[in-house]
Amino acid sequence: MRFVRYTAGGTTSLGIIEGEKIAEISGDLFGQWQRTGRHHTLSAVTLEVPLIPPTFYAAGLNYVKHVKEAAEKRGEEPKFPPQADIGYRAVNALSAHDTDVVIPADAPDQVQYEGELVVIIGKTARNVSEADALNYVFGYTIGNDVSERTWQRGDRTFFRAKNTDTWKPMGPWIETDLDLDAAMTVVRVNGKETIRFPTNEMLYSIQTFIARTSQYCTLVPGDVLWMGTDGTSPNLQHNDVVEIDITGLGTLRNRFVRAGM
Amino acid sequence: MRFVRYTAGGTTSLGIIEGEKIAEISGDLFGQWQRTGRHHTLSAVTLEVPLIPPTFYAAGLNYVKHVKEAAEKRGEEPKFPPQADIGYRAVNALSAHDTDVVIPADAPDQVQYEGELVVIIGKTARNVSEADALNYVFGYTIGNDVSERTWQRGDRTFFRAKNTDTWKPMGPWIETDLDLDAAMTVVRVNGKETIRFPTNEMLYSIQTFIARTSQYCTLVPGDVLWMGTDGTSPNLQHNDVVEIDITGLGTLRNRFVRAGM
Structure with a gap:
């Protein structure tokens, strides 16, 4: 549904x-x-935006190629997270399907997309087992974890690197039935495919994140977990249109515009 | 009021x-x-809890002694943040005055308090100047940014080091009138004073944090900004009672209990 x-x-x-x-x-x-x-x-x-979450969780570094390619760009050895430690994003940044992602005039030029599966919690979850974790999922949607890499490296937090207003497109809707293992995530920039990866080939599964997080933090209906992305993105330019498809979920499309242009 | x-x-x-x-x-x-x-x-x-914020902001490392003493404990040189970059906490962890802070059975023994001034936003703030920033503040309350230092050092995020359920006591109420420059923050453990510092002697002021954050992230009524703490805390034990006074705001008191004891 x-x-x-x-x-x-x-x-x-x-x-x-x-x-x-x-x-x-x-x-x-x-x-x-x-x-x-x-x-x-x-x-x-x-x-x-399909809903405003009480808590906006995000798993960083959750696909092999993304960790490797990001480390390579920094001239470092890839470091895989030893545990499924969840992070946070902020609701001020949420924006809907088919709206503009606005790049502030002072933002550096490494604005990139991250096409992500979004998990929506449907029931209060506390100390949930991995075997039981998917029973607490209400449905799924698509997210674009827009990030500016200069700020991400240089700032002490991700407040503007990832949470600038409009930088968290989410949508277009919530699908309750999804064949996770059959799903592919495909990203296109201006109609041209830039990456394609199996949505569920994560380092740590949805079940692992829900189980581990809920051991300490009660998840409530409407909480969202963004599950991370694979590969890397080109630096996006004024007027670029990014589309993220996930099999069975539809397409999340947003135009990127630089303020003042 | x-x-x-x-x-x-x-x-x-x-x-x-x-x-x-x-x-x-x-x-x-x-x-x-x-x-x-x-x-x-x-x-x-x-x-x-006086309110549930849409976004729960927190300024880390915002007092001189806290940065110095924390670095000393790690055997490192103190690093002061070069800019007022705000971080995040999560609403699942909020708990009221006079309730128990529950330490999970598997938590290491470096559970510590952080007595903080909490700023409550009253009006939508976007691109606000420092001179105008305090006009967007509705009032103030007290927060205890409870932290487990082993997890804080070792985990990839602060999800359980700072956001475990009940680890963000906030209250007891919202005071709209506060003489910031006259305020002292005083913490007591089991009735004995452990630290005392001028509340407003921050590295980066409330005005600076509001101005810089609002340049990228729209603040909305009910958002809270926890302003950081000074000094360090002893490791808290089962049944310890922590009281945080801020002049003019009252006292936030919570007992710490270890699960299963």
Whole structure:
């Protein structure tokens, strides 16, 4: 099932995608909800970020090629994380499918995409086992963990390197049914494919991250876990359009624009 | 004015503290609110975390002695941050005044307090100047940035070193009027003073953090900025009670308990 958050006629609502239509729902996405009987045409509404998470978790360095190529660029030996330690991003940076990613005028030129699977938690998870972990997942969407590498290397935190406003596109919707092992992540820049990797070939699995995180930190409905990316990105230019496909989830598309240009 | 979030008779409400009484209010703390006419006795209610922030910001390494003493303990030269780069904490870890901080059974023994001033944002702030920054502050409270130093050194992120459930006590209430330059932060363990420092003698001021952060990341009403701490803490033991006073803000008190003891 596909859940979408959208704006039509000035009102933001939740709905279920049924072909070319949206059936509006009301209530709690993670609890009781019901159809309102109202419908919209999918192509006629504005898609919104599917949800605003209470906590925005992100797994860095979770694919082999990404760790190796990033280390190579820095002239260092690759260091694989010894454990599934989760990091954080911030909700100010979230932006919807088909909106612009705005690069501040003072940002250096190493603005890059990271195409990621996003896991959405559906039930309160505390001390969950790996075997049981996927039962706490509500669904999946796509994220672009936009990063500026000069700031990422030089700043003490990732506040602007990864959390500048609009730098966390997420969407276009939430899909509850996904064949993880069959999924491929494909990224295109201006229509040309730049990378392709099996979505689930992670260093640490979704199950491992949920189990380890929940041993210390209670996960709640609506929390998101961005699962990291593979490979590297070219430096994006003003007007570049980045599309991220994940099999079964659709396409997240955003144009990159530099402020003042 | 002092705003408090509290539970009485199974209902959680907002109120204004007036002497020994709470005058209940309804509405938006940062917008329109009104008195309901109901009153409670302050000592008879359960205090809650004053608010759940959309984004939970934290300034690390923001006092001279803290940077020096932490470096000394690691046998390193102190490194002062070259810029006011803000970090993040997570809302799962928030806990109220007078509740227990729970140390997981597998946590190493370097669990320490950090007594901090907490700044609460009241208005949407984007590209704010230092001169104007304090106009975006709604009020202040107290935070204890509980940290386990072994995990902090060894893990790739601070997910459990600083964000384990209950490890971010915040409260007891929000005070809108504070003489920053007159304020002292005092910490006591089991009633004995362990540290005392001028609250506002920061490496980077509140104004600098708000201005720099808001250049990239829009701050919104309810966001909190924890401003860092000075000095170092002893390793806390099962049943230790930590109290943090900040002049004009009151006292944040929490007992530390080790799970399974």
